[in-house]
Amino acid sequence: MGLKAHIATIASVLVFLAGFSRSFFNWLDRKLTVHVLYPLGRPVTIVNPIPLLAMVMPIVLLMAYAVPLSLSVLGNCVDMHVSPFSLEFSISWDQEKMAVCPAKLAEPDYYVVTILAALSVYFVTYVLLPLSLAGLRYIDGRLWTLFYLRGSKLTWFVFNLALNVAFSLLLYWSSFKILEASGIGSFKGLLHAFSIIMLIVVVFAPSLEEEEFTSLAFFLFFFSFFATFLSNLKLLDPFLELNGGLVFLASASLSLIIYVSWFRVRAWLEG
Amino acid sequence: MLLEVRDLVAGYGDLEVIGPLSFGLNDGDILVVYGPNGVGKSTLLKTLATILKPLRGSVLLMGEDAVKHREQIFYVPESITLPERLKVRDYLNVVSLLYNGEEIDEALKIVSLPGDVRVNTLSQGLRRRLQLASVFVARARVYIIDDPTVGLDDYAAEHLVPSILGEVAKRGTLIVSTKERRLTEAVGVLKNVKMLNALEYSRVARPSERMLNGSRHT
Numbered sequence: 001m002g003l004k005a006h007i008a009t010i011a012s013v014l015v016f017l018a019g020f021s022r023s024f025f026n027w028l029d030r031k032l033t034v035h036v037l038y039p040l041g042r043p044v045t046i047v048n049p050i051p052l053l054a055m056v057m058p059i060v061l062l063m064a065y066a067v068p069l070s071l072s073v074l075g076n077c078v079d080m081h082v083s084p085f086s087l088e089f090s091i092s093w094d095q096e097k098m099a100v101c102p103a104k105l106a107e108p109d110y111y112v113v114t115i116l117a118a119l120s121v122y123f124v125t126y127v128l129l130p131l132s133l134a135g136l137r138y139i140d141g142r143l144w145t146l147f148y149l150r151g152s153k154l155t156w157f158v159f160n161l162a163l164n165v166a167f168s169l170l171l172y173w174s175s176f177k178i179l180e181a182s183g184i185g186s187f188k189g190l191l192h193a194f195s196i197i198m199l200i201v202v203v204f205a206p207s208l209e210e211e212e213f214t215s216l217a218f219f220l221f222f223f224s225f226f227a228t229f230l231s232n233l234k235l236l237d238p239f240l241e242l243n244g245g246l247v248f249l250a251s252a253s254l255s256l257i258i259y260v261s262w263f264r265v266r267a268w269l270e271g
Numbered sequence: 272m273l274l275e276v277r278d279l280v281a282g283y284g285d286l287e288v289i290g291p292l293s294f295g296l297n298d299g300d301i302l303v304v305y306g307p308n309g310v311g312k313s314t315l316l317k318t319l320a321t322i323l324k325p326l327r328g329s330v331l332l333m334g335e336d337a338v339k340h341r342e343q344i345f346y347v348p349e350s351i352t353l354p355e356r357l358k359v360r361d362y363l364n365v366v367s368l369l370y371n372g373e374e375i376d377e378a379l380k381i382v383s384l385p386g387d388v389r390v391n392t393l394s395q396g397l398r399r400r401l402q403l404a405s406v407f408v409a410r411a412r413v414y415i416i417d418d419p420t421v422g423l424d425d426y427a428a429e430h431l432v433p434s435i436l437g438e439v440a441k442r443g444t445l446i447v448s449t450k451e452r453r454l455t456e457a458v459g460v461l462k463n464v465k466m467l468n469a470l471e472y473s474r475v476a477r478p479s480e481r482m483l484n485g486s487r488h489t
Contacts, residue, residue, distance in 0.1 A: 142354040
């Protein structure tokens with residue numbers, strides 16, 4: 001497959017994306033409901049996963065098809081891994097293989113294909129992130145005064161967050177397995193995703209439609225940029241690559257501290 | 272005395288917005304804080320609800336610093352912020368659960384709302400009704416409602432809100448703010464009502480506002 005074929009594949013993906021109709025989004029809006037469960041006598045919320053999956057799966061499937069196809073231009077000398085927030089992790093190649101590759105490092109085809117493929121992988125990981133919106137923290141931001149006045153229990157937060165992460169990961173996993181089967185996913189990528197999900201659920205879930213400046217989403221939003229920045233630092237590559245568990249623990253601790261302090265900061269900012 | 276306010280000055284940082292003021296409220300009392308926009312009504316109510324710290328003075332609930340008993344306060348803010356993707360019944364269930372509250376069917380009947388619709392399908396007025404309905408399902412000693420007529424149509428503002436406030440006052444102490452003269456008059460006929468003209472205590476109101484509104488302190 002030549003460069004033109006690769007660009008045609010990407011173009012077909014874009015045309016497909018543009019084809020999302022108003023009726024689809026109306027359906028999405030109707031189905032995007034939040035259900036309240038009462039385990040341990042406390043309200044926790046969970047988002048209906050069907051519209052999230054309906055939104056994500058077509059894109060995941062197309063990427064699973066398009067990215068490996070475009071990489072075949074390079075004679076499969078380059079591997080891609082799903083690794084949110086980190087393009088550096090997502091490309092790997094072998095010196096010996098590269099020596100016999102049809103496209104050499106210095107040739108434009110190599111750069112065009114790897115950059116487009118890497119951007120596609122980068123894009124699909126961002127598309128997957130809405131799955132993390134299946135959050136249990138949804139009501140906290142909206143009913144913050146009630147939670148503030150009645151107190152927010154630490155055990156309740158931990159329980160909610162654990163359930164939230166498990167649910168999000170389940171959804172993420174189903175998408176990830178498709179990418180893995182197509183050869184552009186790896187456990188390494190998922191481990192990173194797991195850590196990032198810990199932050200993302202806390203960042204976005206409480207305020208799906210919250211527009212107030214002092215919402216938890218805005219308060220925490222910079223952490224997603226912080227994570228992006230950190231994961232792109234080459235100096236930290238070995239740390240992040242080898243100690244995914246540590247990243248997870250750091251993310252969880254940060255989430256906890258941020259969440260608990262948010263109520264106080266919100267009270268301070270209120271008005 | 273259930274709630275006692277002593278020389279309270281409310282505001283933000285160095286900005287003193289309203290005060291000093293002192294008053295006391297017993298169980299079943301209604302305090303109507305009235306005045307035009309921007310004189311500090313919401314700031315005062317947030318401070319009484321312990322969301323803001325008093326700049327000076329104190330707010331005592333059951334003889335102690337109100338912060339120690341803040342779980343006995345139910346506060347409805349002026350802004351209509353609700354969990355959009357929840358159903359009406361689910362929202363009220365959450366409030367009821369947090370405040371060890373009551374059945375929600377009666378509350379839905381009072382404000383004429385269906386329970387099985389999603390919040391984001393409601394109009395602005397109906398959302399405010401939902402917030403007011405939440406007052407009925409919460410069990411607290413002090414209910415603080417910041418401008419209950421926000422977003423409501425004339426009928427609801429004139430007829431529904433006074434009857435709701437009357438019912439709430441039977442359950443505990445009620446503090447309500449308004450800029451609507453008609454609500455002040457409608458609530459004024461209820462028992463144990465105290466009026467507080469926020470303009471008199473405002474430290475940020477412009478002189479022209481004081482002249483236009485005059486003194487209506489009862």
